[in-house]
Amino acid sequence: MDKDNDLTIRQPVAAKPKIPPPSIFAKPFARSTDPGVVQLLTEDEQAALIAISRVVEFRRHTVIYPEGGRSRFVYNVISGVAETYCLLPDGERRVSSFLFPSDLLGLSENGEYVATAQALTPLTAYKMPFEDLARLVRRDPDLDVVFLCKLCHELRQAERHTVTAIHNDARARVAGFILWLWRSEVTALTDDTTVTLPMLRHDIADYLGLSTEAISRALHQLETGGLIQRRGPRALQLLNIQELRRAAREI
Amino acid sequence: MDKDNDLTIRQPVAAKPKIPPPSIFAKPFARSTDPGVVQLLTEDEQAALIAISRVVEFRRHTVIYPEGGRSRFVYNVISGVAETYCLLPDGERRVSSFLFPSDLLGLSENGEYVATAQALTPLTAYKMPFEDLARLVRRDPDLDVVFLCKLCHELRQAERHTVTAIHNDARARVAGFILWLWRSEVTALTDDTTVTLPMLRHDIADYLGLSTEAISRALHQLETGGLIQRRGPRALQLLNIQELRRAAREI
DNA sequence: CGTGAGTTTGATTCCATTCAATCGAGGTGG
DNA sequence: CCACCTCGATTGAATGGAATCAAACTCACG
Structure with missing residues (x-):
């Protein structure tokens, strides 16, 4: 490098x-x-x-x-x-x-x-x-x-996104999205548990097939449950990754 | 050939x-x-x-x-x-x-x-x-x-499936699925408007992120609207493809 | 300090799920 | 050949979750 x-x-x-x-x-x-x-x-x-x-x-x-x-x-x-x-x-x-x-x-x-x-x-x-x-x-x-x-990889990712987005409720979709973002950021090498959301609620909602309000409510739920903490609208702190994965139905 | x-x-x-x-x-x-x-x-x-x-x-x-x-x-x-x-x-x-x-x-x-x-x-x-x-x-x-x-093609298809499946209601998803099946069958060369569903309702439902009942109801709606006609549980007659495409939000 | 875009929260409506029951077709055995 | 049986499909009623509509809030910016 x-x-x-x-x-x-x-x-x-x-x-x-x-x-x-x-x-x-x-x-x-x-x-x-x-x-x-x-x-x-x-x-x-x-x-x-x-x-x-x-x-x-x-x-x-x-x-x-x-x-x-x-x-x-x-x-x-x-x-x-x-x-x-x-x-x-x-x-x-x-x-x-x-x-x-x-x-x-x-x-x-x-x-x-x-x-x-x-x-x-x-x-x-x-x-x-x-x-x-x-x-x-x-x-x-x-x-x-x-x-x-690379294309095979993308294809698998796309199919997974479909399968999870289509069947899960708002809380699970948002939990999965947060984890995906977290893993996508190169800083995943460190033990950093901060995730920044570079896109608007509207974009997330559209990507996950939800409304912006549903995103807010799902984040609220996850925060209430102690899985994450909101640090302004663009930053999240992951508090319990194990539970997040369960919420996303990855486990 | x-x-x-x-x-x-x-x-x-x-x-x-x-x-x-x-x-x-x-x-x-x-x-x-x-x-x-x-x-x-x-x-x-x-x-x-x-x-x-x-x-x-x-x-x-x-x-x-x-x-x-x-x-x-x-x-x-x-x-x-x-x-x-x-x-x-x-x-x-x-x-x-x-x-x-x-x-x-x-x-x-x-x-x-x-x-x-x-x-x-x-x-x-x-x-x-x-x-x-x-x-x-x-x-x-x-x-x-x-x-x-081929992989690019599949990737585009997968993304389209996600985007349509995620945002549309049951009727639109089923209409889109029927059209997709119709186009997938090699007989699309002829002007055959018969579509056979080789899979169970359960499979369709799972693929579209719906319940089997929702599939039934959507088919019923499409039939009532004069877009299709059911010929037993495994065969459909497409009566109005123009309207079907509109129902699937392709237009 | 006002402004406005973006986000969050609340109340209502709508659609799909769920649960439950009926219907229909294909297969088996009498 | 027919009655029966079973699985799948369909229909109906009640529940639940997200969309929608509407309003309050927050923050960045001028």
Whole structure:
């Protein structure tokens, strides 16, 4: 992570110091020694991706790309949080996913983005031209497998989200969401039990299929039960993770 | 489709006549002439897959592979319908997907299947050893792209299912489900407006996050509204597809 | 200090679940 | 061939949880 300067030096465009290299994490498809998520990119692959990338920055609430827009780029989040959403014919908005560092953005269909991507916080990302990436992947079978693994990972996540969101009550959905956020934040390495909610209640509600009021009430319930403590509307303290997991029906 | 005998003749195991070749359909990631789903496999690739496959048959209600089992094979459905489900700690069952001809089965994590796959009807499939498939994919970059496209397609489908299932009421969910089934059946080429439901109400309910009673009531509503007609518990006649799409909030 | 967006709390309504009972089809055995 | 049996589907009545409507509150910001 700290000796990637060798790589970036050759690429002045992405050569700003202390920018972590492109990164794709996933639980591998096949059996491996580490049962958790692992870095799938080798240093060579990271270098190859940097070679076709530009580092781009977005301010809060900026649209990264619009639904239906011509899909020319794929993004690999470096820092910050984004969301994707679709606009329904009747004008309603449907949040389909939240994206964190090392996630990939740019899912498209027939050359058009399937959803609008928007930064929820200041965000930096590697921006890779789709054509170049396709060429690279076609040349390097290992890299291709990386993307296959990542997509399998995303697919499993999506199915899990569906299954849990669809069957659980508001309290369980919110508990699961908090735990997911907690695990998504890179600081999970430390024993930090603080979770920040970079998105509005409205976004959470939409993502979980609830109303903003239901989110509030669920948080209230969890606080009353001693599982969490609210530190302002954007920050939570996890007090009892064991009970939280039970509330989310993970156990 | 009809001249694939040249290929199968070399492979006696899969040489039974009138078995369609391996097949992977998806809307391509990149822009293409045909905006709908297209066959992604070339004849050469079909031949290569046949070379590493065995055709297997399952009777109704047979388990194809169990959740947590060592994942050694990937399946490509030839005919019939399957479902995948997870068992929760409390014994509840959660249907995560239904699989139709040309779909892929065998999603795994760390070498273990993430869900149980079960045949809902008599089912035939190409059974491909994972190792052989991995070798093949690593050798043929084009084939690799095929799987990437298919996975993207599945991911988009999963996100759409989540978004629609989570926000709509019972009537809309059931209407959407019926339309999805209708489009999934290969007979969609003809102007056939009959849909058969190979799964139990319980399975549909689970998949849509409803109760079996709610499914019944939604079907009753749709029938009263003149959108469909029930022909026994397992068959539906679509009377007004335009209205069905509106009911499913697709328009 | 006022302003306004976002969040929280409260009261009512609505929809789906739950519980309970009936209906219907497929299968078995007499 | 028919009565019976069982499982699944359907229908009905009561309950419960979240949406909705409405209002109070909090915090950041000018």
